[in-house]
Amino acid sequence: MKIAFSPCPNDTFVFHAWVHGLVPGAPALEVTYADIDITNNLAASGSGHDVLKISYAALPWVLSEYALVPCGGALGRGCGPLVLTRNGATETSDPEALAGRRVAVPSERSTAYLLFRLWAAQNVPGGVGEILVMPFHEIMPAVREGKIDAGLVIHEARFTYPSYGLQMLTDLGNWWEAETGLPIPLGAIIARRSLDLEAIAGWIRASVQYGWAHPEQSRSYVLEHAQEMDPNVAQAHIDLYVNQFTADLGEEGYAAVEALLGRAAAAGLVPPIEPAALR
Known part of the structure; x- marks a missing residue:
């Protein structure tokens, strides 16, 4: 089975057991590790992947071919994207000052960018200026070096941005x-509608539960793909993004997805979808 997900600690933690043959009955995986902007495009381009991790913001474009799997993704509280500027950059120290500025984002179809657009519509009179798409690990250095005025960041950046000034x-x-x-x-797991979705959800849940029961077993795999991340930061990343909603979206999780995509559709940012298409 072909799967694509990011090399970020939460994804490698979630899928460690399945990737390493530790989930009984689960098929072997052929893994593509890729930034979220790439996996969003893979899902939309007919790449042939069976299971992918994508942004919830990209979901409306792929629901005809893929179904939302109710586990394995990233959804929670206190884990949202951040808008960052340089320390001392008083010209961009309040939201209104972003009007006409250059802002880097991790993907045009990322949940982060969708939230940013909804927020900016309320808080940035006249709108921001140029939007540049960058791999998320390049955004903070670009802000620090003054190549852009502000950066929209995700993942472990919430733990490390002060070290970039x-x-x-x-x-x-x-x-x-x-x-x-x-x-x-934030991030959704999707699978081809032609597959056994109940079985896939079961394998993912089993992989998550194995990771929680044996956290030490995934550590080397997580750090191997974590771009030289400090082990403590990697663990903080896992603790934040792998939570109750990773095991099961539940009614609150579905309500959050419906609210995000409903607001975005009302603003003309994504195609409208029927809530039933998410289940």
């Missing part, structure tokens, strides 16, 4: 939670 302009997760009272949907 950056300041947080806003936490989009906090904004979303204050607006809706719901957790923030």
Whole structure:
């Protein structure tokens, strides 16, 4: 079975057991490790992958071919994307000052960018200026070096941005939670509708449960793919993004996804979908 997910610690932790043949009855996996912008495009381009991790923001474009798997993804509280600027950059120290500025984002179809657009519509009169898509690990250095005015960051950047001499302009997760009272949907697991979706969900849940029961077994695999990340940062990343919603979306998780995509569709940012298509 062909699968694509990011090399980030939460994804490698979730899939470690399945990748290494530790989930009884699960088929062998052929893994593509790729940044979220790439996996979003793989899902939309008919790449032939059976299972992928994509942004929830990219889901409306692929639901005819793929179904949302109710486990394995990234959704939670206190884990949202951040908008960062340089320390001392007073010209971009408040949201209104982003008007007409250059902002880097990790993907045009990322949940982070979708949230940013919803937030900016309320907080940046006249809108931001140029949007540049960059791999997420390149964004903070670009902000630090003044190549861009602000950066939209995800993943472990919330733990490491002070070491780049950056300041947080806003936490989009906090904004979303204050607006809706719901957790923030970040990354979704999808699988081809022609496959046994119940079995796939079962294998993913078993892989997650194995990871929680044997955390030491995945450590070397996680760090191998974590781009020389500090082990403590990698563990903090896992602790934040692998949570109750990873084991099962549940009604609150589905409500969060419906709220995000419903608001985005109302704003003309994504195609409208029927809530039933998510189940």
